[in-house]
Amino acid sequence: MKGFISKGIGRVLVVNLQRGDLLLESIKEQLAEAGIRNAIVTSAIGSLQKAVFHRVTGMEPSPVDEFLTVEKPMELASLQGVVIDGEPHFHMVVSDLEQAYTGHLEEGTTVLYLVEISLAELTGLDVVRKKNDLNIATLYPKDGPA
Numbered sequence: 001m002k003g004f005i006s007k008g009i010g011r012v013l014v015v016n017l018q019r020g021d022l023l024l025e026s027i028k029e030q031l032a033e034a035g036i037r038n039a040i041v042t043s044a045i046g047s048l049q050k051a052v053f054h055r056v057t058g059m060e061p062s063p064v065d066e067f068l069t070v071e072k073p074m075e076l077a078s079l080q081g082v083v084i085d086g087e088p089h090f091h092m093v094v095s096d097l098e099q100a101y102t103g104h105l106e107e108g109t110t111v112l113y114l115v116e117i118s119l120a121e122l123t124g125l126d127v128v129r130k131k132n133d134l135n136i137a138t139l140y141p142k143d144g145p146a
């Protein structure tokens with residue numbers, strides 16, 4: 001277990017996505033344009049026409065993932081996560097008229113009518129995310145030992 005403390009909260013980025021926009025790709029683009037390297041999602045809601053995500057399928061030491069693409073009208077009920085060193089790690093909850101889906105947001109997820117998302121910049125946080133020897137993304141101090 002490790003904890004990392006930022007100096008504080010900096011700017012807040014509010015993104016408005018419209019029909020056909022790519023969710024993850026657009027967020028990455030906005031973060032890069034603003035020069036935001038570290039952030040937390042404070043809100044994310046909207047609707048999707050295509051959800052691309054993966055989820056775990058077992059209990060082995062290294063994760064085995066199942067990748068899914070769902071294409072139908074869906075509510076984006078929630079999206080949470082952390083941006084570390086410019087790389088988002090987001091999980092989302094989406095639902096169609098019958099069921100809900102949860103998983104790790106992948107590129108290709110597409111907005112139906114709109115998505116509104118806000119992210120709060122974390123200042124003074126020198127952390128990187130690297131895969132450990134079990135292929136699990138793990139946070140390390142930027143200049144510290146891996």
Ligand SMILES: [Zn+2]
Pocket residue numbers: 089090091104
């Ligand atoms: Zn994940």
